[in-house]
Amino acid sequence: xxxxxxxxxxxxxxxxxxxxxxxxxxxxxxxxxxxxxxxxxxxxxxxxxxxxxxxxxxxxxxxxxxxxxxxxxxxxxxxxxxxxxxxxxxxxxxxxxxxxxxxxxxxxxxxxxxxxxxxxxxxxxxxxxxxxxxxxxxxxxxxxxxxxxxxxxxxxxxxxxxxxxxxxxxxxxxxxxxxxxxxxxxxxxxxxxxxxxxxxxxxxxxxxxxxxxxxxxxxxxxxxxxxxxxxxxxxxxxxxxxxxxxxxxxxxxxxxxxxxxxxxxxxxxxxxxxxxxxxxxxxxxxxxxxxxxxxxxxxxxxxxxxxxxxxxxxxxxxxxxxxxxxxxxxxxxxxxxxxxxxxxxxxxxxxxxxxxxxxxxxxxxxxxxxxxxxxxxxxxxxxxxxxxxxxxxxxxxxxxxxxxxxxxxxxxxxxxxxxxxxxxxxxxxxxxxxxxxxxxxxxxxxxxxxxxxxxxxxxxxxxxxxxxxxxxxxxxxxxxxxxxxxxxxxxxxxxxxxxxxxxxxxxxxxxxxxxxxxxxxxxxxxxxxxxxxxxxxx
Numbered sequence: 001x002x003x004x005x006x007x008x009x010x011x012x013x014x015x016x017x018x019x020x021x022x023x024x025x026x027x028x029x030x031x032x033x034x035x036x037x038x039x040x041x042x043x044x045x046x047x048x049x050x051x052x053x054x055x056x057x058x059x060x061x062x063x064x065x066x067x068x069x070x071x072x073x074x075x076x077x078x079x080x081x082x083x084x085x086x087x088x089x090x091x092x093x094x095x096x097x098x099x100x101x102x103x104x105x106x107x108x109x110x111x112x113x114x115x116x117x118x119x120x121x122x123x124x125x126x127x128x129x130x131x132x133x134x135x136x137x138x139x140x141x142x143x144x145x146x147x148x149x150x151x152x153x154x155x156x157x158x159x160x161x162x163x164x165x166x167x168x169x170x171x172x173x174x175x176x177x178x179x180x181x182x183x184x185x186x187x188x189x190x191x192x193x194x195x196x197x198x199x200x201x202x203x204x205x206x207x208x209x210x211x212x213x214x215x216x217x218x219x220x221x222x223x224x225x226x227x228x229x230x231x232x233x234x235x236x237x238x239x240x241x242x243x244x245x246x247x248x249x250x251x252x253x254x255x256x257x258x259x260x261x262x263x264x265x266x267x268x269x270x271x272x273x274x275x276x277x278x279x280x281x282x283x284x285x286x287x288x289x290x291x292x293x294x295x296x297x298x299x300x301x302x303x304x305x306x307x308x309x310x311x312x313x314x315x316x317x318x319x320x321x322x323x324x325x326x327x328x329x330x331x332x333x334x335x336x337x338x339x340x341x342x343x344x345x346x347x348x349x350x351x352x353x354x355x356x357x358x359x360x361x362x363x364x365x366x367x368x369x370x371x372x373x374x375x376x377x378x379x380x381x382x383x384x385x386x387x388x389x390x391x392x393x394x395x396x397x398x399x400x401x402x403x404x405x406x407x408x409x410x411x412x413x414x415x416x417x418x419x420x421x422x423x424x425x426x427x428x429x430x431x432x433x434x435x436x437x438x439x440x441x442x443x444x445x446x447x448x449x450x451x452x453x454x455x456x457x458x459x460x461x462x463x464x465x466x467x468x469x470x471x472x473x474x475x476x477x478x479x480x481x482x483x484x485x486x487x488x489x490x491x492x493x494x495x496x497x498x499x500x501x502x503x504x505x506x507x508x509x510x511x512x513x514x515x516x517x518x519x520x521x522x523x524x525x526x527x528x529x530x531x532x533x534x535x536x537x538x
Contacts, residue, residue: 026050026093026100029075033089033106040087040108042077047100050093056102057089058416088413107409117430117442119289121396126487128398129182129285129480133438136394140438147391150384152176155353157229158376165379168232168372169225169365170354171198175345175388178281178352182395183480185281186490187260187497188240197497198352199224199238199262200277202463211320211327213337213466219268219368223351224276232370239263242498247507250522255507259458260498275470277461278496279334286446286479287332287341288393288439292430293450295329301425301449312422312512314451317474319466322346322359327466331450334495335465336474342389355380393436397446397479402537411534414527418519423475423512425449447478447538456510459494471511482536502535503528 029044042055053071057079071077071091079087090102119133132144154174155166171194172178178185178196185196201224202214216222220235228234242258249255262276304315317330321339330336338344346359356363357380365371402408415421424447432440452472462470473495481502485491491501499505509517520528 025097026095028093028100028103029053029091031089031091031103031106033087033108035087035108039078039080042089042091042106044075044091044103046073046075047093049095049097050100051095052093054092054094054099055089056092057087059087105413107412117289117444119394119396119438119442120399122399123396124398124401124483124486126181128483129283129395129487131396131398133288133394133396135438137437140390140394140436143387143390144394147387147389150175150388151182151391155355158372158374158379165355165376167227167229167354167365168363168370169235169368170227170229171223171225171352172196172227173353175284175348175353178348179284181487182285182392183283183487184484184492185497186488186492187280190240190242192240194226194238194240197278197280198226199264200279200463200465202275203271204273204275210322211325211466213320214464217271217274220266220270221364221367223364224264225354225365228370233267235368235370236264236266238265249525249528251524253525255503257504257508258498258500260496275461275463277463277465280492280495280497282334282476283480284392285395286397286444286477287395288433288436289397289430289442289444289446290331290448290450290477291340291393292433292436292439292442293331293428294431297428297431298329298331298450302451310422311515312419312453314423314449314453314475314512315467315472316450317452317465317467330466330468330474334473334476335468336450336452337465337468341392342385345389345392346385349380349385357385358382359385390436393433394438397444398483400537401482402533405533405537407530407533408537409534410527411530411532411537414520414523414531415534418516418531420516421447422516423449423451423453424478425475445479448475451475453513454511455508455513458510459508461495478535478538480538482538502532506531 026049027047029047031042031044033042054068055071055077056066056068058066087108088105090105092102093100118135121131121134123131132141153163155163157166158164166173201217201220202222203217205215206212207215214222225235226238241261244256244258246254246256302314302316304313306313317336318327319330319337319339321328328339331340332338332344346357349355349357350360350364354364356377358378361378363377426445426447428444430439430442452468452474454471455473460471493499493505499508506520
């Protein structure tokens with residue numbers, strides 16, 4: 001049954017039914033495929049009675065577009081791939097007696113294990129997300145290690161001689177507390193409290209002081225604080241509950257989706273038009289590479305009006321740069337609601353920990369009754385902010401694993417056939433990032449287009465965030481996703497952690513991703529397992 005399923009996937013790739021794969025003589029050759037740098041080579045031995053050979057091939061992610069070349073009597077094919085880094089091919093032999101069926105499918109991944117270019121690290125341990133980029137020079141490594149120490153430091157209530165200034169309102173006391181081992185947070189269990197996640201909030205309208213971004217909630221701001229220093233009342237007590245629903249794949253196997261709800265008890269009544277958006281802390285590794293992707297590259301992937309008619313209409317978010325008070329391209333955050341790592345880190349210090357800095361010089365609780373009235377702002381030393389930013393920008397991404405495994409190769413084909421690569425774009429190139437040479441001019445494989453996409457009603461938070469509407473989320477990078485269990489001992493995914501594994505996350509996709517979800521729904525159990533094996537290789 002396993003062999004039949006593998007060839008079923010192959011036949012989908014080649015646009016034929018299973019019976020046609022095993023067509024008439026002459027016999028099909030057995031091909032092998034290899035790659036060196038950007039060159040891919042297909043080899044096979046001559047077949048008795050064959051008068052010629054025709055090679056069929058497809059480049060990732062458009063595996064549904066099959067091209068062919070008549071090789072004549074040649075039994076070797078070479079090609080140089082510039083933009084794509086995955087290549088699948090098969091060969092038919094032919095003679096005056098007819099044409100063979102397809103050969104086995106050869107599959108090549110051009111440097112596909114080097115997810116982060118020269119800054120890739122070969123580490124499968126629980127520290128795989130916390131390793132410095134191996135191409136840092138001595139000075140860069142020193143700064144990275146200093147930033148690492150600051151990232152892990154716990155802040156305390158002012159006044160204090162070291163790490164002073166937490167709160168009075170906050171969500172956590174260190175960067176590491178929300179991003180354990182530089183990875184993703186985890187949602188609470190049923191009836192639990194928020195720890196590595198928080199609620200974004202706003203009311204109808206926009207804020208002219210913040211480039212018409214989300215409008216703050218009177219008495220609360222734009223982020224709900226569920227913790228406070230001793231003697232200070234938190235803004236709210238938040239408890240999470242889940243409702244589970246049973247659904248079925250086309251083959252009848254059941255799967256389960258859970259929808260979270262949040263019981264919020266505020267210190268003062270909320271206005272009637274308040275909007276909530278749960279946000280689970282995402283991984284922080286590889287961010288310098290995303291900072292370094294040229295704006296033109298990201299915009300070239302956008303198709304807001306779906307001009308090409310493929311159903312995918314990714315759009316860029318434009319957000320406020322607090323230093324200039326002008327709209328700039330959004331890159332970071334679950335809705336691409338921050339312009340870069342530096343601003344995101346500055347905002348996290350202020351909003352998540354309650355530490356003011358020169359980018360956000362006013363304490364997050366200053367306007368509320370919980371404000372401490374102290375005149376110690378800004379609290380964070382400029383150098384510490386710079387060091388932490390350099391640290392997050394120079395964390396390596398772990399290399400792929402099991403790339404030669406047959407089920408991984410088949411899963412990679414399915415990923416392409418399902419259209420997942422339309423949003424989770426495999427290959428991008430970075431430009432120059434000032435002050436961070438290690439991440440500059442790299443070919444990387446992050447599996448993201450950095451754009452916003454409509455993910456349907458099921459995942460909607462119904463809260464606008466600059467240009468992002470209530471159904472849109474930024475495509476998250478997939479690199480490193482397969483090590484989540486190893487590093488965090490959980491597999492919670494999506495913006496609020498509702499998905500308990502990768503397949504649940506896939507089946508929550510809707511909106512622009514509905515066709516891809518439906519494709520996966522029609523797969524056999526073995527094919528679904530191939531897809532998960534591929535994702536686990538990233």
